[in-house]
Amino acid sequence: xxxxxxxxRYLVIGTGKKITLECSQTMGHDKMYWYQQDPGMExxxxxxxxxxxxxxxxxLSSESTVSRIRTEHFPLTLESARPSHTSQYLCASSEYPVxxxxxxxxxxxxxxxxx
Amino acid sequence: KNQxxxxxxxxxxxxxxxxxxxxxxxxxxxxxLRWYKQDTGRGPVSLTIMTFSExxxxxxxxxxxxxxxxxxxxLHITASQLSDSASYICVVILWMDSSYKLIFGSxxxxxxxx
Numbered sequence: 001x002x003x004x005x006x007x008x009r010y011l012v013i014g015t016g017k018k019i020t021l022e023c024s025q026t027m028g029h030d031k032m033y034w035y036q037q038d039p040g041m042e043x044x045x046x047x048x049x050x051x052x053x054x055x056x057x058x059x060l061s062s063e064s065t066v067s068r069i070r071t072e073h074f075p076l077t078l079e080s081a082r083p084s085h086t087s088q089y090l091c092a093s094s095e096y097p098v099x100x101x102x103x104x105x106x107x108x109x110x111x112x113x114x115x
Numbered sequence: 116k117n118q119x120x121x122x123x124x125x126x127x128x129x130x131x132x133x134x135x136x137x138x139x140x141x142x143x144x145x146x147x148l149r150w151y152k153q154d155t156g157r158g159p160v161s162l163t164i165m166t167f168s169e170x171x172x173x174x175x176x177x178x179x180x181x182x183x184x185x186x187x188x189x190l191h192i193t194a195s196q197l198s199d200s201a202s203y204i205c206v207v208i209l210w211m212d213s214s215y216k217l218i219f220g221s222x223x224x225x226x227x228x229x
Contacts, residue, residue, distance in 0.1 A: 042119075
């Protein structure tokens with residue numbers, strides 16, 4: 001069982017609000033990732049981090065930002081939420097980069113609805 | 116263009132029956148291929164990981180096969196159970212732009228009925 005947590009699990013918020021999605025893991029993994037997944041569609045990488053003070057943008061352009069000031073914590077922030085941000089956001093972590101045959105563990109996800 | 120296509124898009128089977136899910140990819144150069152199970156409203160959980168040199172990998176009632184020549188993989192589920200109802204996602208890892216990238220398929224949604 002993976003020890004990776006996301007809060008909130010569900011969030012309904014109005015346009016223009018600032019939101020932060022929390023992700024934390026207790027496995028001591030250096031590598032952490034944020035994915036965006038629309039219903040019935042594939043996951044797309046939007047941010048990743050290979051360690052403290054390291055963040056990079058993923059393959060899918062996103063208006064969100066991330067920070068990594070502690071190994072176990074990788075929050076995602078939207079400064080001004082819009083309806084186009086409505087989606088499921090999944091956080092993941094791994095001990096090694098995904099090229100090695102090691103697991104990438106996913107959190108349960110946050111389902112965000114912007115009205 | 117690097118793509119991962121899965122079929123069927125959705126599938127309904129009766130409890131106890133077997134089924135096979137397909138994954139075709141056009142990804143190159145290929146590093147490894149993974150199958151994940153994603154329950155509704157949850158994150159994906161890894162079922163199998165295979166390199167290009169492996170052509171079969173089992174995890175309980177789940178058996179994945181890989182044909183690197185034809186760029187096809189399949190996931191076979193034996194004696195299905197109600198708890199197998201989920202989306203099954205094929206993911207291919209490739210080396211691109213000096214880093215490894217994950218290319219996700221859109222999944223096959225499986226419903227197991229009593």
